[in-house]
Amino acid sequence: MRLEELTNDAILLLKKLIETQSFSSEESVTASHIEDWFKRYNISFKRTKNNVWAINKHFDNTKPTLLLNSHHDTVKPNSAYTKDPFKAIVEDGKLYGLGSNDAGGCLVSLIATFTHFYNQKDLKYNLVIVASAEEESSGPNGLNSMLPIIPKVDVAIVGEPTLMNLAVAEKGLVVFDAVIEGTPSHAAHPNDNNAIYKSIEALKWFKDFKFEKGSEALGDVKLTVTQINAGSQHNVVPGHVDLVIDVRVNDAYSNKEVAKILQENAPVTSIKPRSLHLNSSSIPMEHELVKAGIAMGRTTYGSPTLSDQAWLSCASLKLGPGDSTRSHSADEFIYLNEIEEGIQIYVELLNRVLIPA
Known part of the structure; x- marks a missing residue:
């Protein structure tokens, strides 16, 4: 042919x-x-x-x-x-x-x-x-x-x-759902455990965090916070902030290793991978x-x-x-x-x- x-x-x-x-x-x-x-x-x-x-x-x-x-x-x-x-x-x-x-x-x-x-x-x-x-x-x-x-x-x-x-x-992909918990309250009252304010520190941590091992072919692991959600109305301090984190994984790590590192180090109440299959x-x-x-x-x-x-x-x-x-x-x-x-x-x-x- x-x-x-x-x-x-x-x-x-x-x-x-x-x-x-x-x-x-x-x-x-x-x-x-x-x-x-x-x-x-x-x-x-x-x-x-x-x-x-x-x-x-x-x-x-x-x-x-x-x-x-x-x-x-x-x-x-x-x-x-x-x-x-x-x-x-x-x-x-x-x-x-x-x-x-x-x-x-x-x-x-x-x-x-x-x-x-x-x-x-x-x-x-x-x-x-x-x-x-x-x-x-x-x-x-x-x-x-x-x-x-x-x-x-x-x-x-x-x-x-x-x-x-x-x-x-x-690069592989792991999407994480993370939660930052605080104390819900009326906005008019003092609250030293505001989940939204606590998220500032967590967002800075995710922005600055670097995985140690790079790859000649794929460079560094890339971590990006892509979604944030909290609150229901103007006068209520929410009890939690939800984050979604997109992680593009190089060939120096397995997806399980990346999940373990974030679960042990990220300053959030919980962080869970949606799937570990996309290596x-x-x-x-x-x-x-x-x-x-x-x-x-x-x-x-x-x-x-x-x-x-x-x-x-x-x-x-x-x-x-x-x-x-x-x-x-x-x-x-x-x-x-x-x-x-x-x-x-x-x-x-x-x-x-x-x-x-």
């Missing part, structure tokens, strides 16, 4: 995906569009809820397995859109539409790449592709639900917009995927944004066409030549890794 034909078909598929609403947990119709691709190319596939997946034709249980993954759900469009988010519009070499950049361009490029290699014999790795659901919401029926179903994965490429550079590490992820710099990418002139970096990599326990590389800064933006777009380049780079990278020397 010529790459030019696959590229043209991939762009047509992306246009269909854009013009089909697919908010997280509402991806049934986009999953059907992806099924249509596999049927057209005579690729045997399976569908588990709204996840569509396939293995290469000559799958060999004695070989390691490489996962290709990206998602077909989207966030809801924001109010600043000037174009119809559900209309695939091409202008000046850009394809506009919700999910075009995050992560439709990556998904269709990986599907085209998988199709290119599907029938090849004697590959060094098996290939598994998962077009997954519920990535944007970290929902229960996304890639995380597929890992017990698909063959065991040894290494993964996760398609997210990276300008086709190699995100060799990705940081990385791939060794000496892995052949990374070495092949570097040999092709691609740069490496650590990504501050979260993806489905967080569910993977194996080595994983984030790589895809498009630019992360466009994700979730108004009038989201991807350049058509980014998709063309993305497919070419994916295929060249896997040729270097999959094809025996």
Whole structure:
């Protein structure tokens, strides 16, 4: 199959995906569009809820397995859109539409790449592709639900917009709910245990606190207070202040370690993590995927944004066409030549890794 034909078909598929609403947990119709691709190319596939997946034709249980993954759900469009988010519009070499950049361009490029290699014999790795659901919401029926179903994965490429550079590490995420307790009272009376005033010290502590261990790829752990809530009316001193803290975790700590440090040191009454499952992820710099990418002139970096990599326990590389800064933006777009380049780079990278020397 010529790459030019696959590229043209991939762009047509992306246009269909854009013009089909697919908010997280509402991806049934986009999953059907992806099924249509596999049927057209005579690729045997399976569908588990709204996840569509396939293995290469000559799958060999004695070989390691490489996962290709990206998602077909989207966030809801924001109010600043000037174009119809559900209309695939091409202008000046850009394809506009919700999910075009995050992560439709990556998904269709990986599907085209998988199709290119599907029938090849004697590959060094098996290939598994998962077009997954519920990535944007970290929902229960996304890639995380597929890992017990698909063959065991040894290494993964996760398609997210990276300008086709190699995100060799990705920060994890822990969201904490914290409470500062005080003494409730009438505002007219003295109160030396005002929870709102006590929160000043706590907020300063969170602002100034630094985790000791940095990371070459991911830098420091980033801690940010993102929500604060207290009080019900003007003449009542509240009994507590609620905080939400967003912590982006580097690969020098586990999420459990971060939780332990904050629970032992933060000047609050209580602090509890919502989940400890979204861990940081990385791939060794000496892995052949990374070495092949570097040999092709691609740069490496650590990504501050979260993806489905967080569910993977194996080595994983984030790589895809498009630019992360466009994700979730108004009038989201991807350049058509980014998709063309993305497919070419994916295929060249896997040729270097999959094809025996």
